[in-house]
Amino acid sequence: MEPQTKRWKGSACDADSWVPYPVLSDEQSQDVELVDAFAAPITNKKATSRLVRELNALYPLSGLQHIKRVRACKDENGPHPLQVLLCLVSDAPDMKVVSIDSLLPSDGAKWEGLGEPFVVQIPAWPPLTRPQFELASRRWPTSFHEDKQVTVALKGELFGPQQKAMMHLYMMAALTAAKAAKDLGMEAVGAVVVDPEKEQIIAVGHDCRGNHPLHHAVMVCIDLVAQSQGSGCYRFDSFTACSFTSPKINASNPEVGPRPYICTGYDLYVTREPCVMCAMALVHSRIGRVFYGTASADGALGTKFKIHSRKDLNHRFEVFRGVLSDQCEHLNRM
Amino acid sequence: MGSEEGENPDSLERFCPTDEEIEKWMCSAFEMARDALENGEVPVGCLMVYKDEVVGRGRNEVNETKNATRHAEMVSLDQVLDWCRHSNLDTKSVCEQTVLYVTVEPCIMCAAALRLVNIPVVAYGCRNERFGGCGSVLDISSADLPHTGTTFKCVSGHRAEEAIEMLKTFYKQENPNAPKPKPRKD
Numbered sequence: 219m220e221p222q223t224k225r226w227k228g229s230a231c232d233a234d235s236w237v238p239y240p241v242l243s244d245e246q247s248q249d250v251e252l253v254d255a256f257a258a259p260i261t262n263k264k265a266t267s268r269l270v271r272e273l274n275a276l277y278p279l280s281g282l283q284h285i286k287r288v289r290a291c292k293d294e295n296g297p298h299p300l301q302v303l304l305c306l307v308s309d310a311p312d313m314k315v316v317s318i319d320s321l322l323p324s325d326g327a328k329w330e331g332l333g334e335p336f337v338v339q340i341p342a343w344p345p346l347t348r349p350q351f352e353l354a355s356r357r358w359p360t361s362f363h364e365d366k367q368v369t370v371a372l373k374g375e376l377f378g379p380q381q382k383a384m385m386h387l388y389m390m391a392a393l394t395a396a397k398a399a400k401d402l403g404m405e406a407v408g409a410v411v412v413d414p415e416k417e418q419i420i421a422v423g424h425d426c427r428g429n430h431p432l433h434h435a436v437m438v439c440i441d442l443v444a445q446s447q448g449s450g451c452y453r454f455d456s457f458t459a460c461s462f463t464s465p466k467i468n469a470s471n472p473e474v475g476p477r478p479y480i481c482t483g484y485d486l487y488v489t490r491e492p493c494v495m496c497a498m499a500l501v502h503s504r505i506g507r508v509f510y511g512t513a514s515a516d517g518a519l520g521t522k523f524k525i526h527s528r529k530d531l532n533h534r535f536e537v538f539r540g541v542l543s544d545q546c547e548h549l550n551r552m
Numbered sequence: 553m554g555s556e557e558g559e560n561p562d563s564l565e566r567f568c569p570t571d572e573e574i575e576k577w578m579c580s581a582f583e584m585a586r587d588a589l590e591n592g593e594v595p596v597g598c599l600m601v602y603k604d605e606v607v608g609r610g611r612n613e614v615n616e617t618k619n620a621t622r623h624a625e626m627v628s629l630d631q632v633l634d635w636c637r638h639s640n641l642d643t644k645s646v647c648e649q650t651v652l653y654v655t656v657e658p659c660i661m662c663a664a665a666l667r668l669v670n671i672p673v674v675a676y677g678c679r680n681e682r683f684g685g686c687g688s689v690l691d692i693s694s695a696d697l698p699h700t701g702t703t704f705k706c707v708s709g710h711r712a713e714e715a716i717e718m719l720k721t722f723y724k725q726e727n728p729n730a731p732k733p734k735p736r737k738d
């Protein structure tokens with residue numbers, strides 16, 4: 219039962235025609251949330267470090283460790299090139315008129331060197347991605363612990379030509395399976411499970427909804443993986459485009475290395491974004507990564523939900539969309 | 553096959569199980585759950601009832617099949633499909649009049665599966681804090697998903713403490729099939 223990878227008509231391996239983009243969590247992809255704060259110009263530059271020390275003691279800005287207390291003013295030719303954050307508007311005392319005296323307890327010469335306060339909007343959360351960081355920094359200087367891999371992935375540059383060639387191969391197998399499903403009167407969806415370390419295709423499946431309303435391509439693949447591990451509970455023998463291969467084991471010493479456990483460490487390639495059932499089935503199966511071609515209307519890995527990135531579920535995985543997107547899109551029009 | 557208008561509220565009312573029915577069918581669902589526990593599976597059991605007849609029953613079979621989707625609901629849905637085939641009845645019109653009795657709130661996957669086959673009512677015991685798809689983690693049962701079957705109604709709470717106790721007993725034992733968790737760097 220060797221999974222076959224037939225050539226797809228009219229699809230020269232053009233690795234430049236598609237780019238895999240990451241499907242990030244809501245926290246990573248949302249707009250920068252802002253919160254109102256009072257700031258004031260520093261009229262006496264020499265007083266800066268003293269003022270910062272005093273302000274930190276009075277208003278520590280807890281929970282806003284990503285915010286820098288002082289910023290250089292945009293208008294460098296203005297009279298006061300530095301501005302300092304006083305406090306969040308929500309932390310300020312009740313006052314009739316906004317002034318330094320009503321914001322800060324009058325205490326001799328302590329606050330000398332501060333100009334009249336004004337309201338600014340500052341980022342409420344630390345930025346998680348470079349685009350968020352760039353937006354946040356435009357509001358107020360913000361520190362950023364960059365996840366380089368996310369930055370590279372967002373530029374579509376995470377995978378090199380060789381990796382893209384392998385991804386192309388795997389998605390072609392999924393496309394071939396999708397075509398077979400279509401020929402059988404099922405939905406044109408195909409999926410492939412891969413062991414990325416051994417570069418081995420473990421399972422090829424396609425939509426079998428005509429037989430069973432829940433046999434979406436992903437569900438078929440999950441059972442084929444179980445079959446590759448000597449178990450599973452269905453037979454897909456009558457569907458010649460559905461197949462599995464037993465994982466390679468270390469021949470010299472089969473006891474060495476972890477035994478395959480459900481879909482741990484495996485990648486899934488699927489022509490279109492999985493539905494809620496399939497996405498959660500992949501969480502239960504501990505899939506490693508998911509690559510899909512095109513989005514789907516009720517999709518659960520980016521469109522309607524981001525099941526793969528929820529902190530309240532016990533397994534999370536990376537998702538990339540756009541692999542062979544044109545060919546996958548074409549399936550919907552067949 | 554006399555399938556009636558699906559979304560008719562009167563017909564939904566008719567399928568809403570009475571307390572007596574819940575008590576009667578849940579009793580069998582709990583037996584299934586206990587069987588799962590005795591066999592090293594997550595203790596969840598369920599029953600599918602169509603016109604006062606049990607057309608499917610199931611308990612978790614994840615470890616046995618090495619297929620992590622073999623939850624009680626999925627197992628019993630397979631039996632319902634077989635039953636329809638043998639009785640020469642249309643799956644959709646049977647499912648539209650079938651009530652699921654399950655000891656634990658269906659997970660997100662199962663909730664979506666139940667929608668896809670148009671089950672109208674689910675009676676469950678306790679909440680599923682880890683994976684619940686009827687409100688605990690996500691509310692798939694009522695979510696606006698026009699391409700994912702039909703929404704369903706939930707009746708919850710019957711013998712909830714007992715269902716929780718069984719889950720606690722299971723999670724206290726270690727799952728011998730799962731690899732040791734690696735320390736997570738966060």
Ligand SMILES: [Zn+2]
Binds near residue numbers: 492496497
């Ligand atoms: Zn699906």
Ligand SMILES: [Zn+2]
Binds near residue numbers: 625658661663
């Ligand atoms: Zn479930």
